[in-house]
Amino acid sequence: MTGTALDDHPARLVAADWAAHLARDRRRSVHTVRAYVAAAHRLIGFLGRHRAGAIGKAGLADVAQAELRAYLAERRQDGLANASAARELSALRGFLAFAGDGAPRMAGPRVKKGIPRPIAPDDAIGLAEDLDETASLPWIGARDFAVLLLLYGAGLRIGEALGLTAAALPLGETLVVTGKRAKTRVVPLIAPVRDAVQAYVDLCPYPLSRDLPLFRGARGGGLSADVIRRSVRGARVRLGLNDRTTPHALRHSFATHLLGRGADLRSLQELLGHASLSSTQVYTGVDAAHLLDIYRNAHPRA
Structure with a gap:
């Protein structure tokens, strides 16, 4: 497009409105709003390059599944892991729903399943x-x-x-x-x-x-x-x-993270409402397994 920088996409105004909506109506944290809106700007920039033209609100309403797949493929080439790609896709679904009729249906990236562990x-x-x-x-x-x-x-x-x-x-x-x-x-x-x-x-x-x-x-x-x-x-x-x-895994994570930060078993027993200490001691095993994973992945001789 002659005379128009592809950075000057009118759709960026939609992203700004979405940022205000996330902060005001959804009470999202500053960190979350920044991350989600950055994803929206990345998509807008990608669409501009892909379509060789400035992207407005109407352009967000007809995003095709193939375009989203191509966008994620580009992000993966930048080193984005599966879990992060899945979260970025979730953010973009919210953005496209805000901008129009929603995102095209597509499955998120597959994430390799590991042993049960606390939620980060x-x-x-x-x-x-x-x-x-x-x-x-x-x-x-x-x-x-x-x-x-x-x-x-x-x-x-x-x-x-x-x-x-x-x-x-x-x-x-x-x-x-x-x-x-x-x-x-x-x-x-x-x-x-x-x-x-x-x-x-x-x-x-x-x-x-x-x-x-x-x-x-x-x-x-x-x-x-x-x-x-x-x-x-x-x-x-x-x-x-x-x-x-x-x-229930959120409750497990609460317990494991407290234990990892030095909480003693008796205090943890009271916080969780366990009738016996043996019910609480399971978290020592969970925490030890998590530490063993870290050791195996990090130690050069493991």
Whole structure:
């Protein structure tokens, strides 16, 4: 196109609007917004080169599956790993859905399955953010994000999180949780978990009475654990995560990461609500296996 630099794509204005939407309506972190919008700009630049012309909003509405595949192939040549490519594809699906009718259907890159291991912190947060971004309504996205942060950030079981009532509000620095056999325990709540729950409360369209469930389904009843499990299954496919990435795996990761940072077993037992120490000791094996993996992959004589 004579007189037009291919960097001057009108579609970059759409990416700017999407960035504002992610930050304002989806409450995504600055880091996430930056990463997602960078992916959008990379796609726009690729389409400009591929089509030899400036890309506007209309050009985003007719992106073909073959073009997305070619884009990912180019990114892979730059050294992008399968898991990162899957997450980038998920971000681009969100961008194209925002810009028009959505992305063409295509499977994400296959990710090699390894032995069960804790979910990496970035993947745990990425999983929660993916549920937030792909939800049908902003309040549902905020709800799912808050539930997963309670599992990963406070070590709750899915049933414990969904068993909370609005009597827990307003949240403080600790939360009383009723676990198995009606046993109660006190767990600390870090600020990101409290903020996530409050963001959901602010958006929830249903009145949150003290004696009713805190987390609501789309029709106003109590939220089902199966809804969260299905959403997590979809997110792990989009992000290329192992099929053992489940809501309960977030609780396992909470425990393993605390143990790796020096938490003692007795304190961990109390946080998890285990009746016996033997139930908690399984995490020493998980952590040792993870360290052995690191050793085998890194030591020159392994």
